[in-house]
Amino acid sequence: MNEELDSQLSAMFDDELLPQECELLARRLSRDGELKARWGRYAVMGAVIRTERGVRLNAPLAHRVSAVLLAEPELGASAAVPARRAGVRWWQPLAGGAVAAGVAAASILWLRAQVPLAPTLTAAAQPPAAAHAVNVVNINTAGAHDSYVTPPAPATRALVVPSTELANYVVAHSMFSTPVARRNLLSAFMTSDPAAAGTEEPPEDAKMDVKVDAH
């Protein structure tokens, strides 16, 4: 047998071989019966030197383990999945949370941009600029008599609907976001519309989802 190979085997047995050389030798060791037998005798020498009394040096333990493992499936296929999972584990929740927060934020911005353009909402929630100007003029110029002009009541229901839908959306997709991000979004919905603040409750099942997920 190659002396250099045997020397490497001895060093590998002692964990004193470079990792790259270990990789190559491990492949050979797993296939070469003679090399494996020598490896086993190195272990026996160590056991004798350490005077491991009571331990049978010729025990067929490795044979028995090997025989049992013959019936076992190879680990290759099943090992690949946990390894891949372990690799992505640390960033997966962050990415999920980021995607959910991004979608929710984009939805908010888009809906906010759409709300003033909707004719019904605009009309209901806000008087036309000209009408408002006239009212102001009336207040400022018509000093002959007191005039208490109040703006029309905002169409609170119409404004709340988008936030509710968004809240439902966030709650329904809560599994993809972190509890903190979800809480921030929900509280943003609640505070962004003063008229709706304190009046809009999430559905019971949604609340349940939030509670469960927060734990």
Added chain:
Amino acid sequence: MSADASDLSLVRRVQRGDKGAFDALVLKYQHKLVKLVMRYVRNPAEAEDIAQEAFIKAYRALPQFRGDSAFYTWLYRIAINTAKNAVVSRDRSPIEYDLDRNNSEESYDMQGRMKDAETPEGLVLTDEIRTTVNAAIDALPEDLRTAIVLRELEGLSYEEIAAAMDCPVGTVRSRIFRAREAIDRRLREVFEGGLGRAEELG
């Protein structure tokens, strides 16, 4: 050089489906594991059974082993838990192990001997291996004997042995290898000889 690179390279091969690499890990650690388990059960035959179970558990759990700790540390933990569970289950069935529970340490050894007596050639071979290795070590030149003993008995690294023996690390590696070769020449004769019970996996 990373510690445990040797074991890790074998572990990675097993994880990729190479069962032959696991044989090498069993061969390397079987005696240490049996010795460890014997702290809990004393009976060598029972210790071997528990060690076997620990190795099989380790094999099945290897997909979850990520290499955060040394392989042998992880393996020892499995073996200790397996041994503790075996002791608990033994205590739950006292009839079978009544002799174990009620007798002294000598009786434990006696029972172990009784089981070994079923295979007397096993005892003879173990004694022959021990005698052969010790004789081979005695016959080694001083520098080789010191190097292999510091490595195996004291568990020193090559660097530490080099410092102790005041020589380069490469020389230590060479001395240990030559010592093993000298011992192995004699040991191989025992394993491949008359009794024919050598444990060699092919």
